[in-house]
């Protein structure tokens with residue numbers, strides 16, 4: 251059979267692409283996926299105790315983009331959910347990202363009041379400031395506060411998560427969890443937040459439910475691509491692998507997930523982060539996010555590590571100058587490729603939230619349809 255498109259990778263990028271081109275353009279699509287399931291890192295499944303878990307780490311959908319929200323809402327209802335996180339700092343559980351409530355919980359009242367006033371005066375209520383920017387404050391009090399937050403919240407957490415200090419990484423990394431001058435304890439402030447009511451995998455199954463889409467699982471695309479007739483390739487796998495690592499391997503951080511199930515209604519109230527204790531970074535409890543009612547509950551602990559072994563999963567591209575230089579070489583070659591589109595977190599060697607991936611695909615397709 252001849253296909254209009256071959257999509258490599260059945261993650262949210264590949265699935266969004268396949269859904270759009272098969273339904274809107276009525277084109278024939280073959281998806282080739284290396285794993286034994288669809289969904290990429292957003293995949294969820296019921297474990298042996300009947301708890302819906304996210305196999306590759308907790309995924310909370312959040313976006314300010316109505317088009318993205320409306321697009322996915324065609325395939326799922328939502329369990330509206332506002333994520334909250336407490337960090338274990340100085341023997342107390344306090345709100346993370348660091349906000350005005352955290353300030354008052356950790357510092358003496360008169361000092362906290364003074365710092366709160368200074369923060370609001372200088373930046374304005376509701377402002378989000380990356381820690382590395384706050385650390386550049388010339389004001390003595392704000393510099394003291396920045397150093398305090400850096401030491402207690404960022405330094406050890408970043409070192410554990412990335413194997414290096416905040417300054418060694420692109421500022422974008424610590425900027426993802428900025429200091430928030432607000433009393434809002436929610437982890438995200440996006441307009442739309444939640445999880446697909448019946449899970450991500452069910453949502454993806456609906457997206458792929460089209461006679462124009464064929465899926466091959468358990469197959470590395472390189473094993474079969476030469477035997478397939480197609481017009482265009484959508485590539486969402488690792489860009490260095492596509493080019494046989496000719497400029498070297500791009501490094502990633504990986505994670506080990508340790509799942510534990512208890513016969514309890516609830517293990518903890520919200521997600522807990524451990525910047526300064528233990529080898530794991532956080533404990534998340536799935537039932538909070540999914541809204542599932544069950545006599546058992548499953549939690550997951552995340553242990554960061556380097557991406558080295560064959561079975562390790564490349565989770566996080568490491569945004570350091572030398573890696574961006576390697577990536578740029580691949581990107582230049584990618585741009586020369588006729589009829590191949592590189593899209594998604596592995597193909598673009600870049601951390602993307604789910605909504606950004608969907609947005610990127612929709613934008614690309616719209617540009618293609620209306621523009622080029």
Ligand code: FAD
Nearest residue numbers: 259261262263284290291307309310471487594595603604
């Ligand atoms: P992937 O999901 O990685 O899909 C790529 C697919 O390509 C994979 O299925 C892979 O098996 C397949 N593939 C690779 N190579 C080949 C090959 N050679 N042949 C065939 N198939 C191949 N985002 C949020 O918005 N909210 C969150 O709460 C959130 N939490 C996260 C937590 C963790 C621990 C991590 C790591 C990420 C989180 N993300 C979150 C980000 C989210 O996972 C990504 O945005 C999303 O998975 C990117 O989708 P993708 O399709 O680009 O990549």
